[in-house]
Amino acid sequence: MKSVVSAGREQRREYAGDDDRPLGSYLGTLGLYGLTLGxxxxxxxxxxRRPPSVSVWDVVLMTGATHRLSRLLSKGVVTSPLRAPFTRFEGPSGPAELTEKARGSGVRHAVGELITCPFCVAQWVGTAYAAGLVFAPDATRLAGATMTAVAGSDWLQLGYARLQRSAAQSPG
Structure with a gap:
């Protein structure tokens, strides 16, 4: 009879082949997320405390705030020191954003992959926002409105820059 550990190693080899995928560390991350929810x-x-009723406007704020904060945490230049222990700088990727690659192995690599993925970080940010609505709804809505305004401003800045480039390229 195989031990759980040897069965896990065999499963990882079958799944990843020669690629060193930290499946155990990913499982630990999932466990930590479940524990956090608990x-x-x-x-x-x-x-x-009971969850408040969530209006359409709450969902709009939550969406904007989750988008902006997850991009800031996973790609922002100013937040790179938080990611540095788990990532390697690759280069700029857009206005005020970086491309980084997870480094190391095991937990370090798994955390590096998690914190450089805005889609992955969004799950944690959205969950924190929902918890904020339970424990501090007014402060959470204010923070959500602020981050949503910043996200809207980002889109306006990008649109303005695109219009400037278009105007500069127009003959005339």
């Missing part, structure tokens, strides 16, 4: 739920229950 702690949030238990804290809400112990304090008698």
């Amino acid at each position: 702690v949030i739920g238990a804290a809400a229950r112990l304090t008698g």
